[in-house]
Amino acid sequence: MPKVLISDKMSPLAAQIFRERGVEVDEITGETKDQLIARIGEYDGLAIRSSTKVTKEILAAATNLKVIGRAGIGVDNVDIPAASAQGVVVMNTPFGNSITTAEHAIALMFALARQLPEADASTQAGKWEKNRFMGVELTGKTLGLIGAGNIGSIVADRALGLKMKVVAYDPFLTADRAVELGIEKADLDTLLAKADFITLHTPLTDQTRNILSRENLAKTKKGVRIINCARGGLIDEAALKDALDSGQVGGAALDVFVEEPATASPLFNTPNFISTPHLGASTNEAQVNVALQVAEQMADFLVTGGVTNALNMPSLSAEEAPKLKPYMALAERLGSLVGQLAHDGLTAISVEMEGAAAALNPKPITSAVLAGLMRVHSDTVNMVNAPFLARERGMDVREVRREREGDYHTMVRVTVATQAGERSVAGTLFGNTAPRLVELFGIKVEADLAGDMLYIVNEDAPGFIGRLGSTLGEAGVNIGTFHLGRRDAGGEAVLLLSVDTPVPAAVLDAILKLPGVKRATALKFD
Numbered sequence: 001m002p003k004v005l006i007s008d009k010m011s012p013l014a015a016q017i018f019r020e021r022g023v024e025v026d027e028i029t030g031e032t033k034d035q036l037i038a039r040i041g042e043y044d045g046l047a048i049r050s051s052t053k054v055t056k057e058i059l060a061a062a063t064n065l066k067v068i069g070r071a072g073i074g075v076d077n078v079d080i081p082a083a084s085a086q087g088v089v090v091m092n093t094p095f096g097n098s099i100t101t102a103e104h105a106i107a108l109m110f111a112l113a114r115q116l117p118e119a120d121a122s123t124q125a126g127k128w129e130k131n132r133f134m135g136v137e138l139t140g141k142t143l144g145l146i147g148a149g150n151i152g153s154i155v156a157d158r159a160l161g162l163k164m165k166v167v168a169y170d171p172f173l174t175a176d177r178a179v180e181l182g183i184e185k186a187d188l189d190t191l192l193a194k195a196d197f198i199t200l201h202t203p204l205t206d207q208t209r210n211i212l213s214r215e216n217l218a219k220t221k222k223g224v225r226i227i228n229c230a231r232g233g234l235i236d237e238a239a240l241k242d243a244l245d246s247g248q249v250g251g252a253a254l255d256v257f258v259e260e261p262a263t264a265s266p267l268f269n270t271p272n273f274i275s276t277p278h279l280g281a282s283t284n285e286a287q288v289n290v291a292l293q294v295a296e297q298m299a300d301f302l303v304t305g306g307v308t309n310a311l312n313m314p315s316l317s318a319e320e321a322p323k324l325k326p327y328m329a330l331a332e333r334l335g336s337l338v339g340q341l342a343h344d345g346l347t348a349i350s351v352e353m354e355g356a357a358a359a360l361n362p363k364p365i366t367s368a369v370l371a372g373l374m375r376v377h378s379d380t381v382n383m384v385n386a387p388f389l390a391r392e393r394g395m396d397v398r399e400v401r402r403e404r405e406g407d408y409h410t411m412v413r414v415t416v417a418t419q420a421g422e423r424s425v426a427g428t429l430f431g432n433t434a435p436r437l438v439e440l441f442g443i444k445v446e447a448d449l450a451g452d453m454l455y456i457v458n459e460d461a462p463g464f465i466g467r468l469g470s471t472l473g474e475a476g477v478n479i480g481t482f483h484l485g486r487r488d489a490g491g492e493a494v495l496l497l498s499v500d501t502p503v504p505a506a507v508l509d510a511i512l513k514l515p516g517v518k519r520a521t522a523l524k525f526d
Contacts, residue, residue, distance in 0.1 A: 002066075002302035004045035007036065007052045010071050011291035014047065021299035037061045045069065045298050054078040059086050067091065067301050069294040072281060075311060084312040091297050091309050094385060095150055096290035097281035102154035104280045105199050105229045108253035112197075112225045113138055115251075117274050136196075139163045144195025146188070146211060147202030147230065148173045148181070149392055155199055156183050167191050170202075170393065171377060174347045177394025192219040197227065203378045204231035206524075214239035223250035229280040232256040241266045244273060255280050311382045320361055327357060327412065328368040328383070330427045330435035333449040333525055334414045335372025337425055337437070340523050341455060345419035348396035349373070356410035358401040366399050369414050408438065440494055445485030447496045453523040454503050459516035460486050460493040467514050472499070475507045492518075 003024040006015060018025040023045070031039070033053070040046065040062040047069045048054065054068060059082050068078055070092040083090050111117060114135035122129050143159045145152045148170040156166045166183040169191045178185040186194070188211075198220070202208050212226065212235040226249060228235055237258060243249040244267075253274040257265055260278060267273050281287070300306035307313055331351070351366045370386035381389060390397055396417075413426040426439040427449075437447045458464055465484075472479060478500040486493035503522045511520040 002044040003042065004047055004298060004302070005040065005043045006047045007031065008047075008049035008071075009051075010047070010049055010294075011288045013288060014071070014291040014295040017292060017295035018299055021296075021303055023299050023302055033058065040065065045302055047071065047294055047298060048077070050074065050077055052077065054083070056082045059083055059088065062086075062088070067298055069093075069298040071287075071290040071294040072097065080312055089301060089307065089313045090311045091294065091301070091307075092311060093290045093293040093297070094309060096293050097283075097286035098150045098154060100283045100286035101229050101280035102151050102158065102201075103283075104255060104276075105151075105155050105201070105227050106158050108227045108229065108255065108274060108276070109138065109143075109197055109199065109225070111274055112227065112251040112253050112272075115272075138197075141165070141196040142167055142194050144191040144198040145169070145183070146191070146198065146200045146234075148178075148183070149201065149389065151230075152199075152201035153181055153392070155201060156181050164197075167194050172346060172374065172390070172393035172395060174394035174396075180394070188216070189219060192216060193221060195221060195224060197225045199227045200230045200234050202230055202234065204233045205377055207377060209233050210236045212236065212240070214242070217243045217249065220248065222248055225249070225251040225253075227253045229255040232258040232260060232262075237265060237267055241270055244270050309382075309385060313383075320364070324360060324364050326429050326433045326435065327360060327365050330429060331365045331368035331412055331414075332372035332383075333435055334412060334425050334427050334437070335369035336375065336525060337372075337440075337449060337523070338414055338416055338423065339373040339376035341441075341521060342416055342418055342420075342423040346373075346395060346416050347419075348398070348417040349390075350398045350400060350413075350415040352400040352402065352411075352413040352415070354402045354411040354413070355405040355408065357412055358403045362399045362401060365412065366397065369412075370397070373414075373416075411438070413439075437496070440485065440496070443485040443487055443492075443494050445483050445494060445496060447483035448481070448498070449523075449525050450498065451480075451525060452499050452502050453525065454495070454497040454499055454511075455519070455521045455523055456495040456497075456511065456517060457519040458493055458495065458514075459518070460489065460491055461516050464514070464516055468495070468511065471510050471514065472503075472507065475504070475510070477501060477503055477507060 001024050004018055006027045007029060009029050015025045015027055037058055040058055044064055045067045049071050056079050065088050067089045073092055073094045075092055078090055080090050115133045119133040142165045145156055145168040148168040159166050160182055167186045168183050169186055169188045173185055175185055214236055217239055240252055244252060251272040255276045256278055297308045351369050353362055367383040367386050370390050371381055371383045374381045374386055374389055408428040411426055411428045415422055415424040423441055427435055427437045430436050437449055480498035480500055483496040508520050511517060
């Protein structure tokens with residue numbers, strides 16, 4: 001009988017489900033790291049919330065561990081690479097607290113609109129400052145959503161019920177999906193200029209970090225009110241403090257902070273600022289939901305081998321896995337390449353499998369492409385939930401299989417439709433195991449996609465490579481490999497360089513200033 005340890009407090013219904021499914025369970029919470037290390041070796045599964053930190057040391061002691069289940073969405077407290085290296089599946093429950101988080105955002109919006117915390121404190125202090133607290137109505141106001149996925153779409157639905165207008169910025173939101181939701185799709189600058197209230201519902205990634213930067217806060221409508229129940233780090237907190245002081249931002253409510261627990265934020269005691277201690281998922285219903293879901297998922301995996309919401313494992317049968325593994329690695333890198341280079345305004349994606357690839361199960365390959373594509377914007381996307389997230393955003397996903405062989409005995413091509421037109425990349429397997437890029441946006445180029453890389457589009461002209469090498473060399477950036485492709489002599493050329501260290505923003509700016517350079521983008525592949 002499989003055995004699971006529940007190491008954080010959660011609904012007793014979780015333990016009940018484990019037992020009903022034939023899984024032995026212990027509920028032992030509040031242990032120290034050393035106590036957990038001494039105990040963990042006897043368990044097949046570990047069910048946690050946010051308190052337990054699953055480190056390399058704990059994983060090293062977990063000699064029988066097969067699955068970690070996080071009751072909630074965030075897995076910052078789990079060393080996923082170490083778990084993957086040890087063959088431990090990591091699951092979360094990304095949708096169990098969506099309604100609760102959306103409702104908290106709406107509650108904070110009301111609190112900002114009517115200055116409820118300040119009015120409560122004043123009244124309970126024996127004052128009666130009725131004229132001091134002049135609020136605003138939500139009816140007829142424009143709500144700007146940054147992120148229109150699961151939680152964002154719920155917030156949009158509630159806001160429309162309040163007779164608000166809703167404008168959304170989300171690179172994966174299609175026009176058809178926006179119409180279905182009854183909202184307006186817009187770019188970020190348009191949203192900032194239109195919105196009376198802004199709510200954020202996007203993960204924290206390199207692309208979304210400080211999405212409300214000092215520069216972007218200056219683009220907002222004067223007096224805008226901002227709510228963040230998503231992730232700390234989406235807003236430049238120092239810039240928000242200055243914007244509140246100047247009146248550019250009329251009010252802000254944060255449930256999340258860059259540093260948590262937040263005990264000394266510069267925003268504290270700022271007029272028109274409301275804070276809560278990461279309460280987005282803190283309702284009885286949400287805690288029950290995530291506990292039930294994590295128990296069901298873990299029990300299914302331990303008893304039947306079923307996989308749901310795994311962050312480091314695709315849905316595969318034992319027979320398919322060996323054949324599909326190199327193809328999934330190729331597909332994920334192709335998706336990541338497209339996601340890093342052509343990720344805005346995506347409306348459709350086509351995954352073509354040609355030659356030997358056409359004889360395989362296409363679902364894991366397509367899921368791997370979507371995971372690579374969408375991981376640019378989400379820290380929880382994986383090959384299990386990527387298709388769901390794509391459908392949720394209205395993306396049209398097509399699979400095409402061509403049994404005939406072309407230039408290569410096997411090939412995977414990824415084509416995306418964007419506002420700027422179609423973009424296509426293709427790759428193959430060398431020796432049936434090694435993923436290799438063979439075509440990039442219509443230009444033949446062979447390259448490995450791994451580690452830190454630099455993508456450059458330039459005019460094919462003498463002397464450019466020397467100038468580029470000098471620029472990188474002066475900045476201390478060492479080139480590992482160099483891959484060049486071009487449409488024709490003197491035309492447009494592309495360069496893919498692997499570099500030993502990430503390319504700093506200042507170096508990218510210097511490259512962009514070189515004669516003939518049209519684009520320079522830093523890339524990262526795991």
